[in-house]
Amino acid sequence: xxxxxxLGIDIGGQTAKxxxxxxxxxxxxxxxxxxxxxxxARDFVEALAQTLRKLISDAGLNGQIRGIGVxxxxxxxxxxxIKDAPNLSWAHEKNIPFAKMLSEAMDGLPVALTNDANAAAxxxxxxxxAKGFKDFIMITLGTGVGSGIVIDGKVVYGHDGxxxxxxxxxxxxxxxxxxxxxxxxLEAYCSAIGVARSAQEWLEQHPEEPTLLRLRENITSKxxxxxxxxxxxAAKEIFEFxxxxxxxxxxxxxxxxxxxxxxxxxxLARAKEFLYEPIVNAMNENLLSLWRGxxxxxxxxxxxxxxxxxxxxxxAWDI
Amino acid sequence: xxxxxxLGIDIGGQTAKxxxxxxxxxxxxxxxxxxxxxxxARDFVEALAQTLRKLISDAGLNGQIRGIGVxxxxxxxxxxxIKDAPNLSWAHEKNIPFAKMLSEAMDGLPVALTNDANAAAxxxxxxxxAKGFKDFIMITLGTGVGSGIVIDGKVVYGHDGxxxxxxxxxxxxxxxxxxxxxxxxLEAYCSAIGVARSAQEWLEQHPEEPTLLRLRENITSKxxxxxxxxxxxAAKEIFEFxxxxxxxxxxxxxxxxxxxxxxxxxxLARAKEFLYEPIVNAMNENLLSLWRGxxxxxxxxxxxxxxxxxxxxxxAWDI
Numbered sequence: 001x002x003x004x005x006x007l008g009i010d011i012g013g014q015t016a017k018x019x020x021x022x023x024x025x026x027x028x029x030x031x032x033x034x035x036x037x038x039x040x041a042r043d044f045v046e047a048l049a050q051t052l053r054k055l056i057s058d059a060g061l062n063g064q065i066r067g068i069g070v071x072x073x074x075x076x077x078x079x080x081x082i083k084d085a086p087n088l089s090w091a092h093e094k095n096i097p098f099a100k101m102l103s104e105a106m107d108g109l110p111v112a113l114t115n116d117a118n119a120a121a122x123x124x125x126x127x128x129x130a131k132g133f134k135d136f137i138m139i140t141l142g143t144g145v146g147s148g149i150v151i152d153g154k155v156v157y158g159h160d161g162x163x164x165x166x167x168x169x170x171x172x173x174x175x176x177x178x179x180x181x182x183x184x185x186l187e188a189y190c191s192a193i194g195v196a197r198s199a200q201e202w203l204e205q206h207p208e209e210p211t212l213l214r215l216r217e218n219i220t221s222k223x224x225x226x227x228x229x230x231x232x233x234a235a236k237e238i239f240e241f242x243x244x245x246x247x248x249x250x251x252x253x254x255x256x257x258x259x260x261x262x263x264x265x266x267x268l269a270r271a272k273e274f275l276y277e278p279i280v281n282a283m284n285e286n287l288l289s290l291w292r293g294x295x296x297x298x299x300x301x302x303x304x305x306x307x308x309x310x311x312x313x314x315x316a317w318d319i
Numbered sequence: 320x321x322x323x324x325x326l327g328i329d330i331g332g333q334t335a336k337x338x339x340x341x342x343x344x345x346x347x348x349x350x351x352x353x354x355x356x357x358x359x360a361r362d363f364v365e366a367l368a369q370t371l372r373k374l375i376s377d378a379g380l381n382g383q384i385r386g387i388g389v390x391x392x393x394x395x396x397x398x399x400x401i402k403d404a405p406n407l408s409w410a411h412e413k414n415i416p417f418a419k420m421l422s423e424a425m426d427g428l429p430v431a432l433t434n435d436a437n438a439a440a441x442x443x444x445x446x447x448x449a450k451g452f453k454d455f456i457m458i459t460l461g462t463g464v465g466s467g468i469v470i471d472g473k474v475v476y477g478h479d480g481x482x483x484x485x486x487x488x489x490x491x492x493x494x495x496x497x498x499x500x501x502x503x504x505l506e507a508y509c510s511a512i513g514v515a516r517s518a519q520e521w522l523e524q525h526p527e528e529p530t531l532l533r534l535r536e537n538i539t540s541k542x543x544x545x546x547x548x549x550x551x552x553a554a555k556e557i558f559e560f561x562x563x564x565x566x567x568x569x570x571x572x573x574x575x576x577x578x579x580x581x582x583x584x585x586x587l588a589r590a591k592e593f594l595y596e597p598i599v600n601a602m603n604e605n606l607l608s609l610w611r612g613x614x615x616x617x618x619x620x621x622x623x624x625x626x627x628x629x630x631x632x633x634x635a636w637d638i
Contacts, residue, residue, distance in 0.1 A: 162609060164574075165577075168574050256475075258481050290479075
């Protein structure tokens, strides 16, 4: 096969992970670049292109790369732009024509770009837990809550390329303020940061009750997870609250697109043992009877370090 | 053109409206059959087939009908079945293989079936306010609240054929009980029946305040509309409440599929003058900034008597 490899790049708030991937979905080589210390987009793209050239060359694959797939916060599949991504210093309050810039820096290699959750959905459908599914919803539980919606085998981009912002649907009317400026968003409760906020609230509301969490300063969702694993009642309650809100929202998502499954991915999805039951229970309680007990809730089966790269790379096969 | 006509049938809880439609979307002839006095589905299908044969023959179009499109409550596009439709006496708690039965009764004419809201969406896209739109959401405000979702020019049917039950997403957590058995559904507030319930609640909560509504027994949404037109403050407040709930929900729908427009249809949509502003205001308040002020809220431009028939008939061109 001519040019049998693709590059997958996952751009996050801290790092950009890049990998060379073959058609079987194996990451043959990968590399990491810090993504938050660049003055502007041009700086970052140049540093990234240099990294990619070295990656290709070290792997002995010069001239054999077919294209590049990129997953990035607020990435727009239609325009190839990154639009006002608050977590990227070089893309804050700007529209960056990222796909075009990267393609130029890589001697015209074609570049496809989408947001990180859509990339994860494509990866999951091509290589992971959603293999063979034509209708599913990917929910990424990381620093934020992202989503990639697949209907009839295709990612939903919508009229403007920004469909699938389920982290900013309303979970609690008039609830916590969210980074986006609205109130009560699912992301304000069910992201890693949301779980940490829930822990903080729990401590304030239960000043007398003993919990391992009280020993921590600046509680993170990881602290809550570790406390829950150690049997801490408060930590378990916090996950139950988180899972219940997720399940309620999932019921509404099911009423929209009637998916076969909802697939969870991201750091917080590691707390599967504490989240699964409350999610499934709350979802079924809030579903129309025709769907009750029928919609699968799955956790990504891709290894986390590879998944983001695979997801992004899967885009590049279709360019 | 060979066989240049189709039949469109809209089955409701009281009547089934049938019409002959040409490729320009003109209803050339139509007829009505009572739909709620039949013992079983076979009875109804036979009566319907008789009506259709007469309609075709009276119009002088024997042998010129290409196919039949049917919109029916709980109609499933994939299976051609009507599944447990609570408002149809002959389909209650049963699965009726309606498309197959009607095709057999009509000498093998092909029959396509979907739910009434999806049919309305297809009609709106083919002939109405959504002409030229590839991404929009149709909301039908009738006895219930139905929805038809169009993404990239296609109606979303989902994994099982039942996608688009937005009337049963949660509008008020723990709110009013809904016919479906759940609580707080959009339909429990924003259908014709929901508006009547809101009026009843308003009267109970404001025992002293004067309003035209107090003069009515068994208030209907039509009473509320007429009172609002006469300048009644309470009636206007009830529409403002209804519109606000709709707008909030629409914001979440937009976050899902990023449509170009939301199109409203059905009896209650006639109250456009009282609903439009609260809908648009509440929607924009609850949208991410990237969509604020950009998503159109439209009211169906199809004449109501034709719209349901046209919507159903549009299905038949693609059989």
